[in-house]
Amino acid sequence: MKQYIIRRLLLMIPVFIGISIITFALIHSTPGDPYIMMIDGNLNVEDREMMLREIGYYDSIPVKYIKWVSRAVRGDLGYSIRYREPVTDVMLRRIGNTLLLSFSALLISSIIAIPLGIISATKQYSIFDYIATVIALIGVSIPAFFFALGLIKTLAVDLKLFPISGIETIGVNLTGFKKVLDILHHMALPLIVLTFMQTASLMRYTRSAMLEVLQQDYIRTARAKGLPEKAVIYKHALRNAMISISTLITISLGYLLSGAVLTETVFVWPGMGTLLYQAVSNRDYPLITSGTLLIALCVLFANLLSDILYAVIDPRIRYD
């Protein structure tokens, strides 16, 4: 197992290099000159040209890439055009907020969705099942930004229960427990959106995974042993259903860590999603490149995690 993980980690290196080449090339092939904003407008044309040449604007993409890589391996991801500070600093400030939001959403939705999915499957075609599946269908069909705007209109603007956007009240300097409460208050709406959508898809998935497992011969064997229905469902069936459920959870982990761009943007949650959105609209090349690659890295690790979980849950899979 240890060997397998090491092998997989080594294998991630060429994959990651490939991803970085493609993203880098794509981003740098987009037309436009973002550096115009960095350079004093009063400068004469010759000086401007000289500065652009100096920062490498006229280099070919391969040369740009090699320059970027040689700096990146030394921990220098470049300088954000928009924020006028190192990309690493900008991202480090934001990533914590995204981790907070995404892990909370993943945790809460798993706690809600898996039991609901199990009950829905064991009581298939009951009233509970109908209500749960209809709500889940709404959850997977409704666009995130629309749902978010709906919540802002009703809960934030009309009822004034929650703040509209941001992560903390601006202009007030809170400390300690009060600060935590303030952040939670701001987090509520984006968390509701992400949790609802994640719960909906996870619940549907759990339901269908359980329905499939409950058809299996070994469930009949478990019942024939005289096991109580609880043991049949929560031990024999759920353990098998978890094999596929765990995949969905880890895959959505990759998605959530990328900052669930739309949701973060609508609520102006200062996380990776909002950052990336702004970077794209400002053509902040260094920031887009690093942000995209960070997402790619998250997805790669989420996939690795899902493969490891597979082996942990399913004894038929051995990676020796």
Add this chain to the structure above:
Amino acid sequence: MDNIILSVRRLVTEFKTSEGKVIAVNDVSFDVEKGKVLGIVGESGCGKSVTSLSIMRLVPKPNGIISNGQIIFDNKDLLKLDDKDIRSIRGNEISMIFQEPMTALNPVFTVGFQISEALELHTGLKGENVRKKCIELLEIVKIPRAKKVIDEYPHQLSGGMRQRVMIAMAISCNPKLLIADEPTTALDVTIQAQILDLMKNLIDELDMSIIFITHDLGVISEMADMVVVMYAGKIVEEASVEKIFENPLHFYTKGLMNSRPSLLKKGDKLQCIQGMIPSPFNMPKGCAFEPRCNYSIDKCKVEMPDLLECEKGHKVRCWVAHQKVGDNHER
């Protein structure tokens, strides 16, 4: 009646489907004697497996319903027990072996765990004692290296070994009745013989009764004491194994006997019964076998015959057979 362990009376099991109600088991009655093997024979879809699942009360819910009848086991009507009581009988006093050893074991738990579950539940054994008993059981069913196999997962075992594990699981709590639902159908011939040998030894050693369900008459002749032949949800013939093989009375049973390949010389054409089992949605008005029967008389088309005793201990559901007996009596 003291020597009767299980008595099924007028059992009716139905399934609701989108096209309507299907009667899978239609008014079936039989007895299983203590220490004896009852064979149930019939082709696919005749209601053999549903009969056995009905006894265990494992007919898939909510579509399967046992709508009539009694199943008397140990002076209790199993159909009247609540869920808790039937669970204390399942796997304990009545246990079951299934057709597909490849899928009947849970792939994510070790063999030992799956056997010990039933033991812990019904015998109250704990810890090391359960493990010892498990190894003992695996040795009884002749699994080599039982001490290692106990910690292995089903996918590490062959089909024959898995069926042995299933048998070990089924006999773990010394059941009074074992229901074996086509236990050898999915295995290849050499393994079949081994499993049948094992089961025969177990019958002698453990003093239990068995309901042996199969469509293989060879297996029946080897294993069973009494035979019930089912067709389209009904019993069509019932007799001791000797009588069934010496003098089958129902044309369906005769057809089954004649279609055994072992009767043929090399190069002969295989005999078979013409036609198909009737659709459960469109049962013939009279005898269900009439459309496939070469000897049918007018009466067969309009009225279903009863299951009547033609000779002592030999019941048959066939107008032609009944008529012959009638003729004999008149003479």
